[in-house]
Amino acid sequence: MSRLTPVIAALCASALLCAAPARAETVWVRAGHLVDPEAGKVWPARLIRVDDGRVTAVTPDGPVPAGARVIDWSAYTVLPGLIDMHVHLPDLDQSENVAEPLLHSAMESAFVGARHARATLMAGFTTVHNCGNFRAYADVELRNAINRGDVIGPRISTVGAYVTIPGGGGEVTGFAPDVTVPADMRAGVVVDAADTTRKVNALFQHGVDSIKLIATGAVLAQGTEPGQQELSDAEMRAAVEVARGRGSWVTAHAHGASGIKAAINAGVKAIEHASLIDDEGIALAKAKGVWLDMDIYDGDFIAEYGRAHRWPADMLRKNDDTTEAQRIGFRKAVKAGVKLSFGTDAGVYPHGLNARQFKYMVRYGMTPMQAIQAATTVSADLLGWSKDVGALSPGHYADMIAVSGDPLADITVLERVDHVVKGGVEVK
Incomplete structure (x- = not known):
């Protein structure tokens, strides 16, 4: 049997990775302020835990496990997507x-x-x-x-x-x-x-x-x-x-x-x-x-x-x-x-x-x-998607945005979105 060329080997490895089930990933998002439309409130410094693309916990900001993946939005106001x-x-x-x-x-x-x-x-x-x-x-x-x-x-x-x-x-x-x-x-x-x-x-x-x-x-x-x-x-x-x-x-x-x-x-x-x-x-x-x-x-x-x-x-x-x-x-x-x-x-x-x-x-x-x-x-x-989108309480998709400033004081800050996460993945 002939040896695989490097290119073919790489393609095979890639195919195997794509075929393998995705591993659950935990991401922590630090929010300087969190707009909570369900409660109609804005919370100070919050820590949002995301597991496999969904929010699993929202707590006051604090330590995270050593080596954890962190999206640091502590300088921003965070809202649901x-x-x-x-x-x-x-x-x-x-x-x-x-x-x-x-x-x-x-x-x-x-x-x-x-x-x-x-x-x-x-x-x-x-x-x-x-x-x-x-x-x-x-x-x-x-x-x-x-x-x-x-x-x-x-x-x-x-x-x-x-x-x-x-x-x-x-x-x-x-x-x-x-x-x-x-x-x-x-x-x-x-x-x-x-x-x-x-x-x-x-x-x-x-x-x-x-x-x-x-x-x-x-x-x-x-x-x-x-x-x-x-x-x-x-x-x-x-x-x-x-x-x-x-x-x-x-x-x-x-x-x-x-x-x-x-x-x-x-x-x-x-x-x-x-x-x-x-x-x-x-x-x-x-x-x-x-x-x-x-x-x-x-x-x-x-x-x-x-x-x-x-x-x-x-x-x-x-x-x-x-x-x-x-x-x-x-x-x-x-x-x-x-x-x-x-x-x-x-x-x-x-x-x-x-x-x-x-x-x-x-x-x-x-x-x-x-x-x-x-x-x-x-x-x-x-x-009819309230269980999945529109909020950042546990169970929802980790869809969220970060803006500089306070949208409750100046709603136009939402015209200038600094960062976007969809399903726990930072896309902007």
Whole structure:
């Protein structure tokens, strides 16, 4: 038998290491201060013990065993990894060209998604709800690639595709009438309740975590109006019924007041945007325990950047019509005690700037702690992942960030994340 060459020997050794079960590793994290969103408090100097990627103990700072692996964040304020409940990772950034999605292949979208995922994680968002993409199942494949360790990124909850009417707010619109849109961009297009049942079942069969409905028109889709209901009540109920049968849930893009109430009455768990919500809709969300996921930063970005880059006039007009109304609704919802998660619609603006929304949430009625809770415990509860993410008590994944300064005194420090740990591994 011939001897193995050094290269082949090295490859064999590597394969054996990869095949061997991972050894449990203990890591200690020293936190100068620890923001505890479960208790709504900030604790002085804490020592966080991590075993095999999960928190096993949180105690006052003290000695660790000799030779222990220590991440020394004693000069920083430490928080649980942040959660963004509304991102679009595997899509191109919004631009002035409404047909932009048609200019890029599915393969390119995958690589773009990997880049966006990395930027999001580096910004301190260790978990996201990917709230739709034009290429069906691109988020499912990105989630799987991250979970396999192929690329770096946050934990992802997926929806696979938009469930929308033909030509509705979840379609690529604004191009010439003789252009054929690829089939994978129309996987969630439905024409009636029976079709909705079929399409939503197909989404789950392809591995999605939850469902995203486009209940009303959209600000950034030409030919649709935010105040107009698009999906019928029966179509929305059909989607909710399928999701419940599979132990899952549904969120609805809904700007208009009537569409919001129709979606809530159909049984959705959350409303995205809620821009034109009225007092009756706020009361209904409160009574039914429905989350509002309101992207109140976006309006300023669209108004400034969109005008500078000549975005279509109807998009800018719809943005003007909804921005201030959404912020008034947000303030009312805070006062009413409605559950408000943290969702930014990242992709409208560049990924990685997600934390810019915090100061808007504080400006429009939240305390800094409430804003942090929205991006941790409240969003984790909406995802159904409270046992795993959104906090740093024992049992949770060791997902955490470190920032210089006190976010309760200046919430904008969360826009400048110094360090990130995901699953006990320091990634930044």
